[in-house]
Amino acid sequence: MRGxxxxxPPASRRWGMLEERAREVLGGFGFSxxxxxxxxxxxxxxxxxxxxxxxxxxxxxxxxxxSGDCITxxxxxxxxxxxxxxxxxxxxxxxxxxxxxxxxxxxxxxxxKGRHRQFxxxxxxxxxxxxxxxxxxxMAILMHYLSLVGxxxxxxxxxxxxxxxxxxxYKEILRAFLKNHLPRLCEDCRRRMERNPLRAFxxxxxxxxxxxxxxxxxxxxxxxxxxxxxAAVRSYLETxxxxxxxNPRMVRGLDYYTKTAFEVVAGELGAQNAVAAGGRYDxxxxxxxxxxxxxxxxxxxxxxxxxxxxxxxxxxxxxxFIAALGEGPRREAFSLSYKLNRAGVRTLIDYEGRGLxxxxxxxxxxxxxxxxxxxxxxxRTGQAILRDMKEKxxxxxxxxxxxxxxxxxxxxxxx
Ligand code: HAM
Numbered sequence: 001m002r003g004x005x006x007x008x009p010p011a012s013r014r015w016g017m018l019e020e021r022a023r024e025v026l027g028g029f030g031f032s033x034x035x036x037x038x039x040x041x042x043x044x045x046x047x048x049x050x051x052x053x054x055x056x057x058x059x060x061x062x063x064x065x066x067s068g069d070c071i072t073x074x075x076x077x078x079x080x081x082x083x084x085x086x087x088x089x090x091x092x093x094x095x096x097x098x099x100x101x102x103x104x105x106x107x108x109x110x111x112x113k114g115r116h117r118q119f120x121x122x123x124x125x126x127x128x129x130x131x132x133x134x135x136x137x138x139m140a141i142l143m144h145y146l147s148l149v150g151x152x153x154x155x156x157x158x159x160x161x162x163x164x165x166x167x168x169x170y171k172e173i174l175r176a177f178l179k180n181h182l183p184r185l186c187e188d189c190r191r192r193m194e195r196n197p198l199r200a201f202x203x204x205x206x207x208x209x210x211x212x213x214x215x216x217x218x219x220x221x222x223x224x225x226x227x228x229x230x231a232a233v234r235s236y237l238e239t240x241x242x243x244x245x246x247n248p249r250m251v252r253g254l255d256y257y258t259k260t261a262f263e264v265v266a267g268e269l270g271a272q273n274a275v276a277a278g279g280r281y282d283x284x285x286x287x288x289x290x291x292x293x294x295x296x297x298x299x300x301x302x303x304x305x306x307x308x309x310x311x312x313x314x315x316x317x318x319x320x321f322i323a324a325l326g327e328g329p330r331r332e333a334f335s336l337s338y339k340l341n342r343a344g345v346r347t348l349i350d351y352e353g354r355g356l357x358x359x360x361x362x363x364x365x366x367x368x369x370x371x372x373x374x375x376x377x378x379x380r381t382g383q384a385i386l387r388d389m390k391e392k393x394x395x396x397x398x399x400x401x402x403x404x405x406x407x408x409x410x411x412x413x414x415x
Contacts, residue, residue: 003117048079050255052196073106077123086290095128114272125297136236157247160230166223317367323359
């Protein structure tokens with residue numbers, strides 16, 4: 001199906017590594033993992049993300065299940081995490097809760113480079129902190145992770161989207177501006193002008209872009225608390241020495257954001273240039289029926305992250321291939337390989353009883369670093385041959401301590 005991909009080895013190893021790194025980094029900063037279902041009631045997203053967004057209007061996989069309930073395959077994780085936070089009263093002991101979640105999301109978009117219908121996010125949320133320090137910390141954690149996994153050329157862009165107090169009057173001003181340019185606006189922008197005029201900033205139609213380059217910006221209309229919050233976020237980013245740019249035209253494709261919004265963009269990605277994005281959502285918990293608790297978070301698009309990582313070769317081949325000849329040695333190889341794999345030495349044997357030459361060719365083909373040769377002759381002399389396939393050297397090692405000897409060489413330490 002278009003937009004749905006298999007993740008094959010060896011690339012799947014890189015996926016595993018990226019996820020493992022995310023767990024390490026987030027665990028280190030005090031986050032716990034939460035796993036939320038892939039299916040939710042459709043209304044969670046229409047209420048959470050906003051009726052007037054692309055996601056809700058035209059991208060959700062929504063269907064009626066066999067009991068007639070209207071179900072959506074999650075297009076993002078924030079709404080689900082907020083639902084779980086409310087449903088399980090995770091705020092009961094203390095509203096401050098740091099959670100992360102890793103998994104697939106579903107949006108019926110037009111597939112292209114960096115845009116899929118099933119894609120994967122590492123999604124991070126902090127509940128219960130309204131102070132700007134956390135905004136800066138969240139962005140710093142994101143940038144730390146990206147640099148740790150080797151993502152180069154990432155730029156952090158920040159903006160403030162204000163709160164209802166300042167955004168409502170600003171929307172009026174923007175609406176009036178758009179009305180003045182009505183005949184030149186595209187269908188979508190005209191339609192959205194009434195309820196969601198900010199979306200016009202994201203319109204890709206050249207005519208609309210030109211108009212929007214002159215549009216009034218929210219930064220000039222922020223209320224005093226929002227302006228102070230934004231100034232503090234920037235100064236805390238500077239304290240942590242995190243490079244950033246203010247992008248006053250950044251609006252997000254989800255309606256729940258208040259105050260801080262941010263994106264990490266990478267030039268190499270072309271049109272779909274956001275590797276990660278997030279922001280503050282101080283009203284979302286209450287809007288979804290919970291207490292008045294603020295939140296902030298981000299999600300990293302893993303497919304896009306992979307696109308900007310250097311293409312290092314990934315070896316998933318065995319460390320050791322055991323070439324065995326004859327029934328006794330083959331049984332010995334079978335048991336030794338099981339023990340070595342258990343001890344963390346990736347070992348492969350030949351199951352088919354091929355000749356020595358054919359087995360050595362397989363060792364080569366699989367990219368094994370070492371080959372162990374076990375034949376009846378070796379069993380008689382009590383010595384086996386261990387061949388270093390890279391250095392093209394070989395040595396004899398005693399069969400009596402073969403397990404320990406291999407571990408010592410292959411893992412560089414005694415078992
Ligand atoms: P978002 O901007 O919709 O935000 O998505 C975050 C990231 O997911 C994007 O920057 C991009 O890397 C990736 N992404 C989105 N759509 C696709 C797609 N169709 N194909 C591939 N990658 C994609 C959210 O989802 C918010 N829930 C983020 C957040 C968390 N805000 C607060 N907490």
